[in-house]
Amino acid sequence: MxxxxxxxxxxxxxxxxxxxxxxxxxxxxxxxxxxxxxxxxxxxxxxxxxxxxxxxxxAEVDKDKFIEDLVKQAEMQSYQKFGTRIKPVIENEFREIVMPNIEKALQEIANQFPTEDLLNLAITESPGKGQSEKIFNIKNNNTNTDVLRFHVRRDNPPQAGYWFNFHYHTYHDGFQSHHELGSIYWDKNTPPKWMS
Known part of the structure; x- marks a missing residue:
């Protein structure tokens, strides 16, 4: 019982x-x-x-451990966004090309904050579905504002097939500039929707 x-x-x-x-x-x-x-x-x-x-x-905050945890969460959020149809195709290239650049971006933002303020940074937990570019955001919980926004855009240059362009935006310029993380080729055929 x-x-x-x-x-x-x-x-x-x-x-x-x-x-x-x-x-x-x-x-x-x-x-x-x-x-x-x-x-x-x-x-x-x-x-x-x-x-x-x-x-x-x-006293307990370790920047390296903090960044390591954020990187793991970022990778999990990315795979969640890719879904079961896209992930198997681009997973290896994503891990080799894009993840090291995501880690560098997270290190840069962590270096911009005092150690005590790192406790207020958190990763959002809901990637955008369908055609949305959003993978995840880094948010300051104290101010309830985004600090970084990580996106993936579908590009289709003429005669070049479909590419996934990974980039991020920062609060420094009002999220206007694209900071490149890398691009991964998909195929000539239209990729499935995110999280499918």
Whole structure:
């Protein structure tokens, strides 16, 4: 009977939070009857800096770790945007050509903020669907404004097929200039919609 109640709680909370709390996290927390202090601290550190800001203080922020976490989230958001039809075709080139440039852009923006302000930066969690260019944004949670916007545009130059042009915009110029991250060739045929 006790296991049935636990399983029901997992399903109910997953539905009510629209997936923000994953069943794996909940099962781990429900099954851990006597969590140690180490487990509690380790669990808090697994989240992104921006989402778990209350668990960090200025002395604990490590810029390299912060950037590493953002890069992982950026890669996951990108693959989510590509969907199951585009990802297998461009994944390797994306990882080799574009991801190193995304990492450089994230390092540059992290260097522009004091260490204590890094806690306020977070990555958005909803890439644009269909024809939308948005992959993800880096947002300042204190001001609720975007700092960087990462996009991918479909280009179709005459007689050259379709290309995915990856770029980003910064708040410095009101998101006007394109900062190139790289381009990946798709095919002569029209690519499927994002997240399909």
């Amino acid at each position: 006790n296991k049935w109640i636990r399983k029901s709680a997992v399903v109910l909370i997953s539905v009510l939070t629209f997936g923000l709390i994953t069943p794996t996290q909940l099962i781990t927390n429900v099954n851990a009857e006597n969590p140690s202090e180490r487990d509690t601290v380790e669990g808090a550190r697994l989240g992104s800096y921006g989402q778990e800001a209350s668990y960090f203080n200025e």
